[in-house]
Amino acid sequence: MRMDVSGLDEFLKSLEEATKKENMVNACIKAVNKAAPILKKSLEAEIHKAADRGYATGALEHSISARKAEENEYGVFSVVGPVGADDRGVENTDKLLWLENGTMREGSNLMRRAGPIRHRAVWAARDKCEAIMEQEITGSIDMIFGD
Numbered sequence: 001m002r003m004d005v006s007g008l009d010e011f012l013k014s015l016e017e018a019t020k021k022e023n024m025v026n027a028c029i030k031a032v033n034k035a036a037p038i039l040k041k042s043l044e045a046e047i048h049k050a051a052d053r054g055y056a057t058g059a060l061e062h063s064i065s066a067r068k069a070e071e072n073e074y075g076v077f078s079v080v081g082p083v084g085a086d087d088r089g090v091e092n093t094d095k096l097l098w099l100e101n102g103t104m105r106e107g108s109n110l111m112r113r114a115g116p117i118r119h120r121a122v123w124a125a126r127d128k129c130e131a132i133m134e135q136e137i138t139g140s141i142d143m144i145f146g147d
Helices: 008-018 021-051 092-101 117-145
Strands: 064-066 070-072 075-077 080-082
Touching: 021 064, 021 070, 021 075, 021 080, 021 092, 021 117, 080 092, 092 117
Parallel strands: none
Antiparallel strands: 064 080, 070 075
C-alpha cells in the first residue's frame, strides 16, 4: 500500500508558522486596531445623545480617542475613551463618569439623570467590531496557509 504525502511537509511548515506566537499577536493587534475606530464612533454617538440637553459644548464628544492596540498578560487590547481636560481644568474622564453615573444635586440627595453610556456604546458596536476582527484574523491565517 502506498500513500502520497507530498503536501504534508508544506502543510506542517505552514502549521508551525501559524502557531508562532508573534504571528498571532501581530494578527490580533491588527484586528483590534481596525475595530477600535468603530467603538470610538459608537461612544461619541452615545455621548452626543446623552449630553444633548442644551448645555453640551461637544468638547467631551470630540475628546474621545482610541489608543493603539497592545499586548499584556491577558491578551491584546485597546483603550477607547476621553483624554485631556477643558479650559477650567476639569478632566474629560470625570465628565464621562458624571454623565454615566450622575451627580448629586446641591442641597438634596437626588441624583441627576444618568445612563449607561459606555455599556450602550459597546453593545451598539459589538457585532461590527467582532466581524472586523474575525475577518482580519481569518485573513492572516489564510495568508499563512497560502489560501
